[in-house]
Amino acid sequence: MARVRLTPERLTRAGAELADEVGFDRVTVSELARRFDVKVASLYSHLRNSQDLRTRIALLALEELADRAADALAGRAGKDALTALANVYRDYAREHPGRYAAAQFRLGPEAAAGSAGVRHAQMTRALLRGYDLTEPDQTHAVRLLGSVFHGYVSLEMGGGFSHSAPDTQETWSRVLDALDALLRNWPATP
Amino acid sequence: MARVRLTPERLTRAGAELADEVGFDRVTVSELARRFDVKVASLYSHLRNSQDLRTRIALLALEELADRAADALAGRAGKDALTALANVYRDYAREHPGRYAAAQFRLGPEAAAGSAGVRHAQMTRALLRGYDLTEPDQTHAVRLLGSVFHGYVSLEMGGGFSHSAPDTQETWSRVLDALDALLRNWPATP
DNA sequence: GAATTTGCCTAAATGTTTTAGGTAAACGCA
DNA sequence: TGCGTTTACCTAAAACATTTAGGCAAATTC
Numbered sequence: 037m038a039r040v041r042l043t044p045e046r047l048t049r050a051g052a053e054l055a056d057e058v059g060f061d062r063v064t065v066s067e068l069a070r071r072f073d074v075k076v077a078s079l080y081s082h083l084r085n086s087q088d089l090r091t092r093i094a095l096l097a098l099e100e101l102a103d104r105a106a107d108a109l110a111g112r113a114g115k116d117a118l119t120a121l122a123n124v125y126r127d128y129a130r131e132h133p134g135r136y137a138a139a140q141f142r143l144g145p146e147a148a149a150g151s152a153g154v155r156h157a158q159m160t161r162a163l164l165r166g167y168d169l170t171e172p173d174q175t176h177a178v179r180l181l182g183s184v185f186h187g188y189v190s191l192e193m194g195g196g197f198s199h200s201a202p203d204t205q206e207t208w209s210r211v212l213d214a215l216d217a218l219l220r221n222w223p224a225t226p
Numbered sequence: 227m228a229r230v231r232l233t234p235e236r237l238t239r240a241g242a243e244l245a246d247e248v249g250f251d252r253v254t255v256s257e258l259a260r261r262f263d264v265k266v267a268s269l270y271s272h273l274r275n276s277q278d279l280r281t282r283i284a285l286l287a288l289e290e291l292a293d294r295a296a297d298a299l300a301g302r303a304g305k306d307a308l309t310a311l312a313n314v315y316r317d318y319a320r321e322h323p324g325r326y327a328a329a330q331f332r333l334g335p336e337a338a339a340g341s342a343g344v345r346h347a348q349m350t351r352a353l354l355r356g357y358d359l360t361e362p363d364q365t366h367a368v369r370l371l372g373s374v375f376h377g378y379v380s381l382e383m384g385g386g387f388s389h390s391a392p393d394t395q396e397t398w399s400r401v402l403d404a405l406d407a408l409l410r411n412w413p414a415t416p
Numbered sequence: 417g418a419a420t421t422t423g424c425c426t427a428a429a430t431g432t433t434t435t436a437g438g439t440a441a442a443c444g445c446a
Numbered sequence: 447t448g449c450g451t452t453t454a455c456c457t458a459a460a461a462c463a464t465t466t467a468g469g470c471a472a473a474t475t476c
Binding site: 061140142145148153172173175176177179180182183184185186187188190191194195196197200202204206207210211213214216217218221222223225226 | 251330332333335338343362363365366367369370372373374375376377378380381384385386387390392394396397400401403404406407408411412413415416
C-alpha cells in the first residue's frame with residue numbers, strides 16, 4: 037500500500053484549509069482522514085486527539101498573522117502603520133475565516149505560552165512608538181487597539197453590520213481616523 | 227411514567243445553564259437529556275436539532291443582554307451612560323460566560339432577523355444622544371463602541387490580557403475615559 | 417540484505433445526532 | 447364519567463465522530 041507520508045505539519049495545514057472551507061468548528065479528524073484517503077485511526081499516530089489538531093491550527097494561524105503584521109509594519113509609522121496593521125487583521129479574516137476563528141481559539145496555558153501572541157503585543161507596542169504615549173497608557177492603548185481590531189473584524193464577519201448603511205469600508209476608514217486622533221490626543225489620567 | 231413536561235423554553239433555559247457550567251461548545255442534546263432524566267430522542271419533539279438548541283440559547287442570551295442594557299441606560303446620559311452600558315457587557319460575560327459565548331454564535335439570517343440585535347444597536351444610538359454626533363458619524367461610532375465592548379470582553383475572557391500589568395480593571399476604566407474623550411471630540415471627516 | 421523503526425492498517429468500544437414508529441398519559445368534550 | 451384526540455415520552459436503529467490496542471509491511475539504517 038502506497039504511504040501518504042502524513043506529518044503533524046501536513047495535517048495542520050490541511051486542517052487549516054478545511055477550516056477555511058467549512059468553518060473552524062466543523063474541522064474533524066474524520067474529515068481530515070477522508071481527505072488524505074487514510075483510515076481515521078492512522079491520524080492518531082500524529083495527533084494526540086482532535087483538541088490537539090485544533091490547537092495546532094490555532095497556533096499556525098497566530099504565526100501567519102504575526103508574520104503578516106511584521107511585514108506590514110516594516111518601514112511604516114504613525115497613522116500609516118496603524119492602518120497597515122489594522123488591515124492585516126481584517127484582510128486575514130476575510131481571506132481565511134476558518135483560520136481567523138482558529139486564532140481566537142481558547143488555548144490552554146501551555147499552548148498559549150508558546151504561541152505568537154507575544155509577538156502581536158510587541159508589534160502593537162512598536163506601532164505606538166509613533167505616538168506620544170508612556171506607560172501605563174501605552175499598555176492601555178495596546179489593549180484598546182487589540183479590542184477594536186478583533187471586535188470589529190468579528191462583528192463584521194458575523195454579519196453584525198450588514199444590511200445597514202453606510203457600508204463597512206467607510207466605517208472602517210473613519211474608525212481608523214478616530215483611533216489615530218485618539219492616540220495623538222490621549223486623555224490625561226483624571 | 228411521570229412526565230417531565232419538557233418545553234422548548236425549559237430546554238433552552240437548562241441549555242443556557244449548561245453552557246455557563248461547561249462552555250457553550252460543549253452543550254449537547256445528550257447531556258441535556260441526561261439532566262432531565264429522559265431519553266435523548268424525546269428532546270427531538272421540542273427541538274429541531276442540536277443547531278436549533280444552540281440558536282435558541284443564543285437568542286435567549288441576546289434578549290437578556292438587551293434587557294440589562296435597557297435597564298442600565300434608564301436615567302443616565304453621557305459618560306455615565308457609556309460606563310453603564312459597557313459594564314453590562316463585561317459583567318454579563320463574567321457572570322454567564324457560556325451565554326455570552328452563545329450571544330456571539332453565528333445566527334442564520336432568519337434567526338438574526340428576529341433577534342434582539344436591533345435593540346442593541348438602538349440603545350447604543352440612544353447613548354450617543356449625549357454626545358454631539360450626526361449621521362453618518364453616529365453609525366460609525368455605534369460600530370466602534372460595539373467593537374470595543376465585544377473585543378475587549380472577548381480578549382479579557384480568553385485570557386489575552388492575563389499575566390501582565392497593569393490589571394484589566396484599570397485598563398477598562400482608562401479605555402472608557404478614552405472613548406468618552408473621543409466621542410466628545412470626534413474628528414471631522416478629512 | 418538484515419534489523420529496526422515507523423506508517424498505516426483492522427477491530428472494537430464509547431458517545432452524539434437524528435429518524436421512525438409505538439404506547440400511555442393528559443386534555444377536551446359530550 | 448367515559449371517549450376520542452392530542453401530546454409527551456418511549457424503544458430501536460442507523461449514521462457518524464472519537465479514541466485505544468495491537469498487527470503487518472514499507473521505509474530507513476547499518
